[in-house]
Amino acid sequence: MTMHQIELSGVNKYYGAYHALRDIDLKIRKGSFVALVGPSGCGKSTLLRSLAGLESISAGDLVIAGARMNGVPPRKRDLAMVFQSYALYPHMTVEENLTYSLRMRGVGKAEARRKAQEVAATTGLSNLLGRYPRELSGGQRQRVAMSRAIIRNPKAFLFDEPLSNLDAALRVHMRKEIRALHDRLGATSVYVTHDQIEAMTMADHVVVMRQGVIEQQGAPLELYDRPANQFVAGFIGSPAMNFVPAQVGADGRSVVLDLGTPHIVALTKSVEARRTLIVGIRPEHLQLASEMDTALRLPVGNVESTGAATYVTTATQPELIIVLNNRVSIRRGETLPLHLDPTHLHLFDKETQIRLV
Amino acid sequence: MRRLLLSIRDGRGFDIGLVSVPLAFLFAMAGLPLIYNIVMSFQEVDMFSLGTFARPFVGFRNYATLFSLPETWPILGNTAIFVVASIAGQFTIGFALALFFWTGFPGSSWLRGLFLVSWVMPGLVVGAIWNWILSGDFGVLNYILRESGLVSGNIFWRSDPDFSLWAVVIANIWLGISFNMILLSVGLSAIPQDLYEAAELDGANVMQRFYTITLPMMRSTIGAIIALGLIFTLQQFDLFAAITAGGPNNSSNVAQYWAWDMSFRQYDFAQGATISVIMIVFVMIASVVYVRSTRHEVRG
Numbered sequence A: 001m002t003m004h005q006i007e008l009s010g011v012n013k014y015y016g017a018y019h020a021l022r023d024i025d026l027k028i029r030k031g032s033f034v035a036l037v038g039p040s041g042c043g044k045s046t047l048l049r050s051l052a053g054l055e056s057i058s059a060g061d062l063v064i065a066g067a068r069m070n071g072v073p074p075r076k077r078d079l080a081m082v083f084q085s086y087a088l089y090p091h092m093t094v095e096e097n098l099t100y101s102l103r104m105r106g107v108g109k110a111e112a113r114r115k116a117q118e119v120a121a122t123t124g125l126s127n128l129l130g131r132y133p134r135e136l137s138g139g140q141r142q143r144v145a146m147s148r149a150i151i152r153n154p155k156a157f158l159f160d161e162p163l164s165n166l167d168a169a170l171r172v173h174m175r176k177e178i179r180a181l182h183d184r185l186g187a188t189s190v191y192v193t194h195d196q197i198e199a200m201t202m203a204d205h206v207v208v209m210r211q212g213v214i215e216q217q218g219a220p221l222e223l224y225d226r227p228a229n230q231f232v233a234g235f236i237g238s239p240a241m242n243f244v245p246a247q248v249g250a251d252g253r254s255v256v257l258d259l260g261t262p263h264i265v266a267l268t269k270s271v272e273a274r275r276t277l278i279v280g281i282r283p284e285h286l287q288l289a290s291e292m293d294t295a296l297r298l299p300v301g302n303v304e305s306t307g308a309a310t311y312v313t314t315a316t317q318p319e320l321i322i323v324l325n326n327r328v329s330i331r332r333g334e335t336l337p338l339h340l341d342p343t344h345l346h347l348f349d350k351e352t353q354i355r356l357v
Numbered sequence B: 001m002r003r004l005l006l007s008i009r010d011g012r013g014f015d016i017g018l019v020s021v022p023l024a025f026l027f028a029m030a031g032l033p034l035i036y037n038i039v040m041s042f043q044e045v046d047m048f049s050l051g052t053f054a055r056p057f058v059g060f061r062n063y064a065t066l067f068s069l070p071e072t073w074p075i076l077g078n079t080a081i082f083v084v085a086s087i088a089g090q091f092t093i094g095f096a097l098a099l100f101f102w103t104g105f106p107g108s109s110w111l112r113g114l115f116l117v118s119w120v121m122p123g124l125v126v127g128a129i130w131n132w133i134l135s136g137d138f139g140v141l142n143y144i145l146r147e148s149g150l151v152s153g154n155i156f157w158r159s160d161p162d163f164s165l166w167a168v169v170i171a172n173i174w175l176g177i178s179f180n181m182i183l184l185s186v187g188l189s190a191i192p193q194d195l196y197e198a199a200e201l202d203g204a205n206v207m208q209r210f211y212t213i214t215l216p217m218m219r220s221t222i223g224a225i226i227a228l229g230l231i232f233t234l235q236q237f238d239l240f241a242a243i244t245a246g247g248p249n250n251s252s253n254v255a256q257y258w259a260w261d262m263s264f265r266q267y268d269f270a271q272g273a274t275i276s277v278i279m280i281v282f283v284m285i286a287s288v289v290y291v292r293s294t295r296h297e298v299r300g
Helices: A042-053 A094-104 A109-123 A137-149 A168-185 A196-202 A220-225 A228-237 B003-007 B014-040 B060-066 B072-102 B108-114 B123-134 B142-146 B165-190 B191-200 B206-217 B219-234 B240-241 B255-264 B269-295
Strands: A002-014 A020-030 A033-037 A057-062 A079-082 A155-161 A191-193 A204-212 A213-218 A241-246 A254-259 A260-266 A276-281 A286-287 A296-305 A310-314 A323-326 A335-340 A346-349
Touching: A002 A042, A020 A042, A020 A204, A020 A213, A020 A220, A020 B072, A033 A042, A033 A196, A042 A057, A042 A079, A042 A155, A042 A191, A042 A204, A079 A137, A094 A109, A094 A137, A094 B206, A109 A137, A109 B142, A137 A204, A137 A220, A137 B123, A168 A196, A191 A196, A196 A220, A204 A220, A213 A220, A228 A241, A228 A276, A228 A346, A254 A276, A286 A323, A310 B142, A346 B072, B014 B269, B060 B072, B060 B269, B072 B108, B072 B219, B072 B255, B108 B165, B123 B142, B123 B240, B165 B219, B165 B240, B191 B206, B206 B219, B219 B269, B255 B269
Parallel strands: A033 A191, A033 A204, A079 A155, A155 A191
Antiparallel strands: A002 A020, A002 A057, A204 A213, A241 A254, A241 A276, A254 A260, A276 A346, A286 A335, A296 A310, A296 A335, A310 A323
8 A cells, every 4th residue: 555655646736717737646656766757738847847736736635654734734744855946045055955845844953964965975965065056067967956855855856857958978878867766765756857768768657648637657768669659659769750641451451551552461460350540669670681581662762960970851751751860861752662570560540539449 | 628518529529518418517506506505514604605606704603503403413312212223124124015005915006106195295294294194182193002001101202302303204105115015026026037936946045035036146136125115204394394393392303393493493504514424424425325225136
């Protein structure tokens, strides 16, 4: 029962007539790292703020460490939050920022100072304790915000897009650092981001949201390999999955892709014959084939090389993106023989966009 | 000269050109009268020497005379009471109102705007209205105090030496509340909301948030408003003219009213100038506080 640190059941949130969160059910295991991900306006930040108590939920139950927390004010929930803006207290030094929560709880000065030094040592802030936030760089402020959360030893950490104000290189670095910190502290973390790469690389459990609804949740690779619907399939993975309208053949064992011209691909499982659907193909699942054994010959549109990989866009309608993990000399206008492993095909219903089988 | 003109034409001296215009204006309109006033406080001035600048220099004799007058210390004391009580009243009520409207109940910004009405009213009009409110026999204030049982008999606010100064203080507090409230409201709305959210999650209750976030974040605004309050109360003249005229027997007289009385009613321009110079010193101190507090804007 207490295995779950945070439990949400049937949570709904309205802003007037606007339905911001719809029937959210979410169980967060103690010690796990959960990412809430989705496009802006999907409700992920609202959900996080509801956990923190900064927003009240209109219906449903919120249980933290076994206690119902619906009407409990934020200061009594014992959760620490790292804000996107960092929200450091500008009139306090780094040390005062770190010890603020301790002082509010009446911890003694010497004890607070000792703890601040302890935390600062682990986050590399030891020689910045006397500085004011305005005297720090973006990365250092980020560390202060993290340290301020760590020092409290809270029931859970809440992160609200904490890396979006950092430059790309620092973001990749901090990603690892936050995850390492999480593992070292054995903490429970809820991490909001719009960046699916962040969610995939950091989290144990990814929750994909859209328009206030949880579209799918699960382990990162589970979401990648078996997306529940076309939205999740398109949202997770970069470059995004290719979607091709298609029709199942008369035998139910093959599918005809409509790429401007018809292309027949075999299926591993039988599907209702003549059914129209959407076929999803991840860019890395189309690979170069030898001339003989291929069914798929596609004209090349654009070729981009990053050095490590080659991105090929086909001159078809709709166009497909193919990632080749080697250097190949391909030119626009050539015809490319491609191999498509049928086990990697994703089939979605054309109307409901829900995954088939 | 040619180089100076050239520097203006090529744009490098243009900024100096721009700054020099308001500086010249300030010097002519504020600097010169100030200097003239200081000079006059060291001279012997009478009705006949008023038109000339070359008057006999008397050193600190005007100051010595001033401080030998029996009313000087009581009037300076009155000034101090007037300033401290006015600022304290204006600031506390103004801050309380600013916090009240900051909670953002429906119609709060509209109501806050209405408070500015007191600010657009001329001091003499405010004085006249307060005369009615404070009136000893039929005044509303006396009526309220009497009916609520706080006093047994009427208080003659304007003619009782124990109350006359406070009559002006009450009117001045009313006049200054809206200015304090508006400036403090601006300061409050400049505090980022996420600081309060962070503090709330850090376990701070309402009072702790007020003392650890609101007050320190408002430090520069509070410094500025108290300095401005000092300047505005030291130049408050209309209310004295309208309500008590400094009486009875100087019991509500203050330095700024006294300086005017000396210069323009008793035609003792040297004494009037001397009182003004003493006031300038206090205003200067207030200005330094004001400049320092507005320079120290904090935001990381």
